[in-house]
Amino acid sequence: MVYLEHFCExxxxxxxxFYTSEKVRIDSCPHCHSCRRVHLHGVYHRHVIWYxxxxxxxxQRHHCIHCGKTVSILPSFCHPGFQLxxxxxxxxxWAFFNRIPSACALAHQHRLFISRRFLLCMNRLIEYFRICEDPLIVFPDxxxxxAIKLLEMVFSVGKPHIFAKRYYDHFKKGFMAH
Known part of the structure; x- marks a missing residue:
């Protein structure tokens, strides 16, 4: 399981x-809800593509001694399941749906995959905004x-990590998780 935490941007x-400050501690297991502190269980590394x-x-990884499951603390600028x-x-x-040519080195197929994944998850995003913002929000047909309206709403929340953390806390999965 992944636990999103805001460290920096x-x-x-x-x-x-990560190497200079204290490690984040988890007081209870998100799997079994044990009240005993989850133990620091090591570190793994992952790639992040930043432009x-x-x-x-x-x-960071943590291990619960009761259920045996691990929890990873992911920085909020990362999206679970994506390297971007x-x-x-x-x-x-935003560039894809507004038909803005991208100077990014990502392959066209990769951009299509990302946009399709976003389109598949739009209903859950609509549900999130109707629950957390306004139940009477009207979306275009x-x-x-x-998609453009949803992206505008995501940007209106503030910084992207704020939206991602709130969404993850609500659904326990990333907003582009399938």
Whole structure:
């Protein structure tokens, strides 16, 4: 299971803070809800694509002694299941749906995959905004305009990591998880 936590907004700042500050502790297991503290269980590394740069960042792992499951603490600029950093991912989607040519080095097939995944998850995004913002929000009928309106709503929340954390806390999965 992944647990999103806001540390900082850039991978370089995160890497510096990871090695200099105290580790985040989880007081109860999100799987079995045991009240005993979950033990620090090591570190693994993952790639984060931040625009034109690729970072190899450390991720904390915790282990529950009761249920035996692990929890990873992912920085909020990452999206679970994607190597693309959240701000970069949202900008790619915005450019794709607004038909803005992208100077990004990502392959066209990769951009199509991301946009299809977003389209598949639109109903859950609509549900989120109707529950958390306004139950009477009206969305356009055409999928293209609906996607643009949803992206505008995501950007209106504030910084991308704020939206991602709120969404993850509500559904326990990333907004582009299938």
């Amino acid at each position: 850039h991978p370089l700042d995160y890497i510096t803070a 034109e740069e690729i970072f190899f960042i450390p991720i 950093a959240l701000p970069f991912l949202l900008e790619l989607l 055409f999928w293209h305009k609906k």
